[in-house]
Amino acid sequence: MKLAKYAVGIDLGTTNTALSFLPLGEEGAAPEVFGVPQLVHPGEVQPRPLLPSFLYRPHPTEFAKGALALPWDPEAADVVGELARGRGAETPVRLVSSAKSWLSHPGIDRRAAALPVGSPEEVPRISPLDASARTLGHLRAAWDAEVAKGDPALALANQEVTLTVPASFDAVARELTVEAARQAGLLELTLLEEPQAALYAWVEAMGDGWRKQVKPGDLILVCDVGGGTTDFSLIAVADRDGALALERVAVGDHILLGGDNMDLALAYALQRKLAEAGRQLDRWQLQALTHGARAAKEALFGAPALAASPVTVPGRGSSLMGGAIRTELTREELEGTLVDGFFPRVPASAKPASQRRTALTTLGLPYAADAAVTRHLADFLTRHRESLGEASAPGLKLAGRAFLHPTAILFNGGVMKARELAGRVVEVVSGWVEEEGGAAPRVLPGGDLDLAVAKGAAAYGRVRRGKGIRIRGGTARAYYVGFELAMPAVPGMAPPVEALCVAPMGMEEGTRADLPARELGLVVGEPARFRFFASSTRRQDQVGTVVEREAELEELAPIETTLPAGSGAAGQVVPVRLRAHVTEIGTLELEAVEQGGEAWKVEFNLREQVGA
Amino acid sequence: MDQALSFWQRLALAFIAFFYALSDRRFAGAVDVWREERRAHPDRPPASLGPSAPKPPAEAAKPSTPPPAARPAAPAKAAEPPKPAAPAKAAEPPKAPEPVKPVEAPKPPPRPDGEEALHLLTLLQRDGRLVDFCSEELAGFSDAEIGAAARTVHAGCKRAIETYFRLEPIYREAEGASVTVAPGFDAAQVRLTGNVVGSPPFKGALRHHGWRALSVKLPTAPPAGREVVAPAEVEL
Numbered sequence: 100m101k102l103a104k105y106a107v108g109i110d111l112g113t114t115n116t117a118l119s120f121l122p123l124g125e126e127g128a129a130p131e132v133f134g135v136p137q138l139v140h141p142g143e144v145q146p147r148p149l150l151p152s153f154l155y156r157p158h159p160t161e162f163a164k165g166a167l168a169l170p171w172d173p174e175a176a177d178v179v180g181e182l183a184r185g186r187g188a189e190t191p192v193r194l195v196s197s198a199k200s201w202l203s204h205p206g207i208d209r210r211a212a213a214l215p216v217g218s219p220e221e222v223p224r225i226s227p228l229d230a231s232a233r234t235l236g237h238l239r240a241a242w243d244a245e246v247a248k249g250d251p252a253l254a255l256a257n258q259e260v261t262l263t264v265p266a267s268f269d270a271v272a273r274e275l276t277v278e279a280a281r282q283a284g285l286l287e288l289t290l291l292e293e294p295q296a297a298l299y300a301w302v303e304a305m306g307d308g309w310r311k312q313v314k315p316g317d318l319i320l321v322c323d324v325g326g327g328t329t330d331f332s333l334i335a336v337a338d339r340d341g342a343l344a345l346e347r348v349a350v351g352d353h354i355l356l357g358g359d360n361m362d363l364a365l366a367y368a369l370q371r372k373l374a375e376a377g378r379q380l381d382r383w384q385l386q387a388l389t390h391g392a393r394a395a396k397e398a399l400f401g402a403p404a405l406a407a408s409p410v411t412v413p414g415r416g417s418s419l420m421g422g423a424i425r426t427e428l429t430r431e432e433l434e435g436t437l438v439d440g441f442f443p444r445v446p447a448s449a450k451p452a453s454q455r456r457t458a459l460t461t462l463g464l465p466y467a468a469d470a471a472v473t474r475h476l477a478d479f480l481t482r483h484r485e486s487l488g489e490a491s492a493p494g495l496k497l498a499g500r501a502f503l504h505p506t507a508i509l510f511n512g513g514v515m516k517a518r519e520l521a522g523r524v525v526e527v528v529s530g531w532v533e534e535e536g537g538a539a540p541r542v543l544p545g546g547d548l549d550l551a552v553a554k555g556a557a558a559y560g561r562v563r564r565g566k567g568i569r570i571r572g573g574t575a576r577a578y579y580v581g582f583e584l585a586m587p588a589v590p591g592m593a594p595p596v597e598a599l600c601v602a603p604m605g606m607e608e609g610t611r612a613d614l615p616a617r618e619l620g621l622v623v624g625e626p627a628r629f630r631f632f633a634s635s636t637r638r639q640d641q642v643g644t645v646v647e648r649e650a651e652l653e654e655l656a657p658i659e660t661t662l663p664a665g666s667g668a669a670g671q672v673v674p675v676r677l678r679a680h681v682t683e684i685g686t687l688e689l690e691a692v693e694q695g696g697e698a699w700k701v702e703f704n705l706r707e708q709v710g711a
Numbered sequence: 712m713d714q715a716l717s718f719w720q721r722l723a724l725a726f727i728a729f730f731y732a733l734s735d736r737r738f739a740g741a742v743d744v745w746r747e748e749r750r751a752h753p754d755r756p757p758a759s760l761g762p763s764a765p766k767p768p769a770e771a772a773k774p775s776t777p778p779p780a781a782r783p784a785a786p787a788k789a790a791e792p793p794k795p796a797a798p799a800k801a802a803e804p805p806k807a808p809e810p811v812k813p814v815e816a817p818k819p820p821p822r823p824d825g826e827e828a829l830h831l832l833t834l835l836q837r838d839g840r841l842v843d844f845c846s847e848e849l850a851g852f853s854d855a856e857i858g859a860a861a862r863t864v865h866a867g868c869k870r871a872i873e874t875y876f877r878l879e880p881i882y883r884e885a886e887g888a889s890v891t892v893a894p895g896f897d898a899a900q901v902r903l904t905g906n907v908v909g910s911p912p913f914k915g916a917l918r919h920h921g922w923r924a925l926s927v928k929l930p931t932a933p934p935a936g937r938e939v940v941a942p943a944e945v946e947l
Binding site: 166412 | 846849860862883935936
């Protein structure tokens with residue numbers, strides 16, 4: 100690690116993955132994007148800046164021999180990247196997509212081979228963890244073949260690797276991401292929240308000029324709307340001992356809502372229009388219509404004078420014109436569907452339609468029930484106002500009565516490239532802030548919104564070596580262990596649960612939480628299991644704080660530990676206390692500590708389904 | 712086909728070849744190479760056959776994929792399995808430098824003629840449905856329908872051309888501008904029309920800026936099914 104030549108940033112996205120790198124030896128070198136070689140058609144390997152995070156598992160007869168060969172793996176049987184996405188659109192039963200969203204889905208065992216969900220039995224299954232590892236493995240092999248070329252000093256595993264995760268990822272999802280990276284051969288790496296990476300990319304692009312763009316008291320809203328997910332973070336600019344400091348003060352929930360939903364919404368709008376004219380579309384045609392709608396959307400967003408853009412679904416057979424379906428996407432439809440549909444003008448008090456229970460949709464991803472990004476944003480700013488007081492964030496003066504007032508907005512994600520959409524977010528947020536007498540936020544100029552996270556992650560590799568400003572913030576959640584209270588059994592009533600805080604919010608990497616006063620009795624040799632909870636808003640809770648209503652918390656996978664027989668006679672009850680530790684790479688570890696100081700690791704148990 | 716040249720045709724060819732060998736250094740060199748090769752391997756027809764006529768512009772297009780060792784300018788390799796893009800147009804009274812053809816090859820390695828050309832056609836069909844478009848009867852379709860289809864073809868072929876070729880205009884000036892054609896210009900790069908008299912430098916109006924390839928990056932053709940321009944699709 101010490102000898103790493105490059106700082107490498109990997110943005111493992113829901114729909115696209117990117118890798119950026121910069122040489123650590125050169126002062127002020129800008130991050131470059133690695134063109135990832137991948138199959139784009141059978142037998143054709145091309146470099147692309149983005150690696151679509153899709154895995155396609157072909158039928159044994161589907162491709163000619165050698166058509167799937169990669170320069171580093173002539174015998175490759177599965178496909179990752181552009182060809183996987185393209186084939187999967189036509190043969191969805193063999194496509195593994197959104198592995199990252201599955202990886203953070205608390206309702207399933209993420210180590211169990213379950214994807215693709217609902218496909219015929221003969222299609223081989225893979226776990227969300229292994230699928231993520233495949234994408235990372237492709238990156239590693241591609242880098243080692245293209246850059247390292249057999250030189251172990253240049254191998255990806257020996258570089259300073261930073262892997263980004265959504266700010267909304269909880270401790271379990273972060274742990275699993277690291278596990279996937281290890282499985283892909285990346286043994287040493289650091290985790291970084293994606294919105295922070297976007298801000299690092301901005302700082303990196305600004306050079307020293309960034310200090311002139313912000314001032315103490317600023318609150319930067321990072322609004323990241325990618326292909327599959329929406330992620331918000333708030334980063335405060337503070338004055339610490341006379342120097343500017345950046346502190347991440349709030350992160351949003353995991354919202355499965357992104358550009359793919361938007362393209363699909365446009366396609367459905369056009370499909371409705373065609374259905375009214377008596378044209379029915381099959382799946383292939385709907386797919387082609389989605390492509391056409393996306394192209395028309397980009398054309399309309401790119402040329403504000405254009406009133407409409409034609410969309411053609413070519414005939415599927417050899418008759419191109421005979422079977423063609425023609426329609427057009429008008430500007431009103433685009434604005435009605437996208438701008439007003441996904442970014443409606445809502446009051447600051449708006450709340451998103453409540454989330455469906457994951458237990459009811461165990462076999463599907465918990466997609467956002469409300470498609471309005473602005474409503475999720477209003478909710479985010481309001482919820483964190485309540486908890487972000489002077490007590491919990493000393494030295495920060497954050498404006499806003501009912502909700503937090505961002506003073507600057509940094510956009511990220513492919514969706515926000517559309518000026519109309521970014522403009523609408525600014526307009527809506529400005530409206531809220533001005534209503535409370537604040538000043539409208541300004542927009543921080545961004546770079547390439549698709550690649551900023553990867554570039555920022557590469558820049559972070561240099562920051563970790565002490566060159567440049569570091570965003571502080573620590574863990575974005577507080578974590579709790581649940582105890583069932585002893586009380587007489589009542590039919591139909593679950594025993595009440597108390598949650599004990601074991602890791603407060605804001606724990607820095609490489610630190611340990613205090614030992615809580617409360618002890619648990621563990622039986623030697625028998626597995627002990629506890630419910631495990633998290634909160635992204637309860638800032639004041641310290642180690643040992645007890646939350647009586649666990650409904651205020653979000654439940655994660657349970658935790659489990661077994662005291663080995665050596666720690667006492669089997670069946671003996673040993674009093675232990677749970678201690679949290681945030682590792683250098685950014686994952687949370689729990690250990691059970693007995694009175695003598697001996698400690699055992701507590702694992703996240705994924706086999707038990709939450710709420711099922 | 713090759714042996715079908717009559718005595719008189721061969722005589723005419725020998726006559727033309729005589730002057731070519733005298734006036735065109737490259738032609739003479741190529742014939743010489745060919746003769747040496749035949750002397751070395753009397754039993755095997757040489758793979759390379761003489762000059763590929765006027766050579767393309769100097770900086771021309773080098774395929775990144777291994778080019779088939781060498782291809783005859785006007786290939787006329789007889790009877791081979793599937794030959795969809797039949798080039799071969801032989802046995803006409805000799806016109807240009809059509810040097811002596813080798814005797815029929817016993818069993819050359821099977822490789823379709825014009826393999827790269829065929830692969831390019833495959834790419835244009837795959838990305839831009841070009842073969843479908845050109846094969847379809849236009850009668851019965853309105854201009855609007857044809858136009859809509861043309862958008863599909865245009866978008867796909869544009870992407871394919873941009874992916875696999877790097878093209879640049881030969882003249883940077885705007886079309887219609889007055890340009891000077893210097894002495895010693897390359898006739899392959901500049902075509903003179905209209906009142907073509909006198910000697911260079913010529914002054915004239917640029918009517919078409921021309922195109923030339925800076926690079927070609929065709930992907931490697933698949934090892935099997937090279938004659939397939941578009942696979943049949945069967946939905947299960």
